[in-house]
Amino acid sequence: MAKDHIDPIEALRQNTAAPFEQARAMPPEVYTTDAFMQAELDHVFSKDWYCVGRxxxxPNPGDYLTCELANQPIAVIRDRESDVRAMSNVCLHRMSTLLHGRGNTRSIVCPYHAWTYNLDGSLRGAPAMTLNEGFCKDQYKLPQIKCEEWLGWVFVTLNPDAPPVAEQLQQVEDMVAGYDMTNYTETFYEEHVWDTNWKVLAENFMESYHLPVCHAGTIGGLSKLEDMICPPGLPAFNYHTILKDETLRIAMAHDSNTRLKGEERRTTFLLAIYPSLLITLTPGYFWYLSLHPVSPGQVHIRFGGGMSDDYKDDPDAHENFEALKTLLDEVNVEDRGCTEKVYNGLCSALSAPGHLSHLERPNYDFAQYLNARISGETV
Ligand code: FES
Ligand SMILES: [Fe+2]
Incomplete structure (x- = not known):
């Protein structure tokens, strides 16, 4: 792998010491080395909140999804009291993983020897264990993991000291209050793995500078660089806004939406919530990516989206969203091409970071956040 001889943490420290007016892209070894990814697992993904979806x-007791966060398998389950809770997804017998994928279950049955757990993680029963004098089923409960809901999003963290999501993201909540993000219903959800570093994809989302070129085949013509506003970020997130053309009706505020005024009615927010939740929020629809590294060169992607409930009684809303999903899929093919090309380039011997445009302000802020975490600043 390229440039393994350079300390990637020191390289990022030097890179982020420059003011925004002189900033460059992050150094290649931050993307390509195992050492940097290990630091990310230790200081970012083990410490911050990770979004598992909506x-x-x-909706129902027993509904579950699974994820892996910094090598810890986690199950997120709606329990009998209708609360969403998260717990270790590792059996307390000989440590098989328990649930896989998504689904609904009445209890959690280990696929190895059928130790069976209740939806709160307590052990309900275990076959042929009565002759072990030390075994007491009441002493077994799957370790619980911090889990919070915020505006319809579900987050988990391995850090018992992480401040509440709502506290960290108060400014986001205030900024997009008129969108009423809780009332967006997911109508599609997919998982993918792309051959690029997770930060390349995150950074691709953070800047709309690439839209006219990378997306020339789809939305590029509708994207004007002068309609993009990129304010400085805040400690837990960055954002930028773009104005959508009125021809995409479902991106506009619905007539029944009196919360949004003037230009807000056609403003799209691109929210990058650290470390890896990326939300496109229009007054009509939303879509998101939640990212986790698989290896330096591979990213696991949770991809979902849907419509604002303002549109739920419109007979053609679903049809319009289907058309939009087709467009999003085409846009994603373009983004995949661009971000995998970047990873390819990053791995080359002659790669070197160039200067950033003023339209890449969020990328600069993201690098500052990453440097602060990796250099040991706590949440
Ligand atoms: S490892 Fe789960 S029941 Fe044996
Ligand atoms: Fe893109």
Whole structure:
């Protein structure tokens, strides 16, 4: 792998010491080395909140989804009291993983020897264990993991000291209050793995500078660089806004929406919530990516979206969203091409970071956040 001889943490420290007016892209070894990814697992993914999707994807008791966060398998389950809770997804017998994928279950049955757990993680029963004098089923409960809901999103963290999501994201909540993000219902959800570093994809989302070129085949013509506003970020997130053309009706505020005024009615927010939740929020629809590294060169992607409930009584809203999903899929093919090309380039011997445009302000802020975490600043 390229440039393994350079300390990637020191390289990022030097890179982020420059003011925004002189900033460059992050150094290649931050993307390509195992050492940097290990630091990310230790200081970012083990410490910050990770989004597993929308609460509306788990409507009924027993609905579950699974994820892996910094090598810890986690199950997120709606329990009998209708609360969403998260717990270790590792059996307390000989440590098999328990649930896989998504689904609904009455209890959690280990696929190895059928130790069976209740939806709160307590052990309900275990076959042929009565002759072990030390075994007491009441002493077994799957370790619980911090889990919070915020505006319809479900977050988990391995850090018992992480401040509440709502506290960290108060400014986001205030900024997009008129969108009423809780009332967006997910209608599609997919998982993918792309051959690029997770930060390349996150950074691709943070800047709309690439839209006219990378997306020339789809939305590029509708994207004007002068309609993009990129304010400085805040400690837990960055954002930028773009104005959508009125021809995409479902991106506009619905007539029944009196919360949004003037230009807000056609403003799209691109929210990058650290470390890896990326939300496109229009007054009519939303879509998101939640990212986790698989290896330096591979990213696991949770991809979902849907419509604002303002549109739920419109007979053609679903049809319009289907058309939009087709467009999003085409846009994603373009983003995949661009971000995998970047990873390819990053791995080359002659790669070197160039200067950033003023339209890449969020990328600069993201690098500052990353440097602060990796250099040991606590949440
Ligand atoms: S490892 Fe789960 S029952 Fe044996
Ligand atoms: Fe893109």
């Amino acid at each position: 609460a509306s994807a788990l």
